[in-house]
Amino acid sequence: MLARAIRASAALARPPRLAAASQHLHFRQIAIPPAFTQRANMSTEGSAAPPSAPIKYEWLCIMPDKEDALPRRLKVREEHLKGINKLHADGFIAFGGILLDRPIQEGETPGFKGSAMVALAASKEEVLAVLKADPYTKEDVWDWDKVEIYPFRTAIRAPMPYS
Numbered sequence: 718m719l720a721r722a723i724r725a726s727a728a729l730a731r732p733p734r735l736a737a738a739s740q741h742l743h744f745r746q747i748a749i750p751p752a753f754t755q756r757a758n759m760s761t762e763g764s765a766a767p768p769s770a771p772i773k774y775e776w777l778c779i780m781p782d783k784e785d786a787l788p789r790r791l792k793v794r795e796e797h798l799k800g801i802n803k804l805h806a807d808g809f810i811a812f813g814g815i816l817l818d819r820p821i822q823e824g825e826t827p828g829f830k831g832s833a834m835v836a837l838a839a840s841k842e843e844v845l846a847v848l849k850a851d852p853y854t855k856e857d858v859w860d861w862d863k864v865e866i867y868p869f870r871t872a873i874r875a876p877m878p879y880s
Contacts, residue, residue: 771839775811777869778844780859781831782816790829793852800851801834809847811835811871831859841866 782790804810813834821827832853836844844866853859 773837773839775869775871776836776838776841776844777865777867778813778834778836778848779816779831779865780833780848780853781863782829782858783860786858786860787829789856790853790858793856793858796852804847809837811837812874835869835871841868 801810801813805813811834813832815827815829816831816833818828818830836847838844838847848854848859848864851859854861
C-alpha cells in the first residue's frame with residue numbers, strides 16, 4: 718500500500734506528458750574518464766565553500782592544413798602528439814584526429830588535410846589560446862584563415878573499432 722502511494726505521488730510530481738513518456742525512454746550511459754571529473758571531485762576540506770570551477774563546454778575544432786604544410790607537419794608531428802596527449806590526459810581534449818583526403822590504405826602514407834578535435838573549455842577564447850600554442854600553429858601547418866570552432870554537444874560516443 719505504501720509503495721503504491723509513493724508511485725502515485727511520484728507520477729503526480731511529473732508533468733502528464735513526461736510521466737507517460739518516461740516509461741519508454743532509455744538512456745545509454747557513457748563512461749567519463751577520471752580526468753574529466755577530477756575537478757568536480759576535489760576535496761573541499763578546510764574551505765568555507767566548495768570551489769566553483771567554470772562550466773566547461775564542448776567545442777568542435779576543425780583546423781585545415783595549408784596547401785604546402787606536409788613537410789612542416791611531419792617535422793613537428795611528434796612534438797604535436799606529445800602535447801595533444803597531455804591535453805587529453807588533463808581533460809581538455811575529449812577526442813581528436815587527422816582529416817584525410819581519402820581513407821588510409823595499408824602501406825600508404827595518409828593524405829593529410831588537417832586536424833579535428835572536440836575540446837572542453839569554458840570559452841572559445843580558451844580553446845583559441847591552446848590551439849595557438851600548438852606546434853602546428855607555430856610551424857605554420859594549420860591554415861588559420863580557414864579554422865572553424867563551433868559550440869558542440871556530443872550525442873553519442875563509441876569506442877574506435879580499429880584501435
